[in-house]
Amino acid sequence: MIMSKTILLKNRPQGTPQNSNFEFIEEEKPSPKDGEVLLRTKYVSVDPYLRGRMRDEKSYIEPFEIGAPIASAIVAEVVESNNDRFEKGDFLTGSLEWKEYQTSTAENLRKVSSDENSLSANLGILGxxxxxxxxxxxxxxxxxxxxxxxxxxxxxxxxxxxxxxxxxxxxxxxxxxxxxxxxxxxxxxxxxxxxxxxxxxxxxxxxxxxxxxxxxxxxxxxxxxxxxxxxxxxxxxxxxxxxxxxxxxxxxxxxxxxxxxxxxxxxxxxxxxxxxxxNYQEHFPEGVKQLSQWLNDGKLVKEETVVEGFDSIPQAFIDLFEGKNKGKMVVKIY
Missing domain, CATH: 3.40.50.720 (NAD(P)-binding Rossmann-like Domain)
Known part of the structure; x- marks a missing residue:
């Protein structure tokens, strides 16, 4: 039996987040149903705005629930597919939960290049x-x-x-x-x-x-x-x-x-x-196209701080508030 780790919001931070605000659990790796894909997390984005979602207050996005998984932008690999639009080996990006493995209909995910050198860019300069x-x-x-x-x-x-x-x-x-x-x-x-x-x-x-x-x-x-x-x-x-x-x-x-x-x-x-x-979601294709062109032309430089390991996600998030990142902070899972 293959197990999969998940990170939950254990309690709401008072002041700067601490590792004690997060809880790790293990569950059996899920299997995709008809129309779903099984995803293995490759890169996780940690972002300052997630701190606001840890507050129990009205905002432009729903707050995280206590005892529920935290979510952010993620790049994940399709390891099994029961969805006609995607096949094993595809890489998808979008908002996903902090899990090693998860299933999804992929309705709100988009396919990205499998080029290892550009995968993390989909969470940063091209995301x-x-x-x-x-x-x-x-x-x-x-x-x-x-x-x-x-x-x-x-x-x-x-x-x-x-x-x-x-x-x-x-x-x-x-x-x-x-x-x-x-x-x-x-x-x-x-x-x-x-x-x-x-x-x-x-x-x-x-x-x-x-x-x-x-x-x-x-x-x-x-x-x-x-x-x-x-x-x-x-x-x-x-x-x-x-x-x-x-x-x-x-x-x-x-x-x-x-x-x-x-x-x-x-x-x-x-x-x-x-x-x-x-606010500009309908114009995202235009933005990605322009950013990609500038990046390919050498007019934009990608800068990332890459932390490795699923267990490192909470600390990487906390480190944002101490300015330990240069450019985009991402966590590489495997």
Missing amino acids: VTGLTAYFGLDRIGEPKEGETLLVSGAAGAVGSVVGQIGKIKGLKVIGIAGSDEKVELLKSKFGFDASINYNKTEDLAAAIKEHAPDGIDIYFDNVGSYTLDAAMKNINRLGRVINCGAISLYNETEKPTGPRLETTIVKQSVKMQGFIVS
Whole structure:
């Protein structure tokens, strides 16, 4: 009998998630019914937004249930098929549960290339990560050549792609990250014009102004809180603020307060808009096509932090909140 591990949400985190919030169980490997495929997990995506689903509160997506499997974007191999659309050896991607083996009708999954070198990219630069960067910057940021783009969380999965797309579109790009190694990576590998280590900066607003004396036109925000406050002190008239995430606040146990932004928004005629990538789901093929072309042409660079082993999934997720990833964090199962 072959057993399969599953990771459940044991209890809801208070503050930063801990390994004790997760529970491993073993079940017998399932068999596919008519119309189903049996999938073996190959790569698992861990993402900051999953922290929100661990809260018991209304959001744009249902919260995880206590005692139920956690789910995220996964690349899995078809090891047995009773579905006419797929055959053994195919690789599929989509939202799946944190299980070593699982069955699925594959209704909401898409087939991807079996090329080992590109499999994990379907969770990153060619997946939701890249699409988030592409649509957020293009549709909300409305970039124009010669403008200045500021990106927070710039060495992370989304931020590193945003900055690269900004350079493709002719922008001056400034990135904010949390270590000297990361700020150097932004310039040497991703082509950012300038970068700031917020952990070594006493006055972030002044540091932004030093690199952007004429102000910033677009701010792609992955962090929120004080970083957003500093960016708004440098925003130009008709500036656009893209609210993609607020990782600095995800583990707060009390409702944070901060400067009021309304006066700046009105005086500078600033557009500030939040979004989730599924808002653009009908346009995903367009985004994947463009991202793939840029990647193949060498205009985009893939950066991943790969952790190995099914048992490593919870810790890899926790490590996101300590900034231990460069680019996209994925877990390789086999």
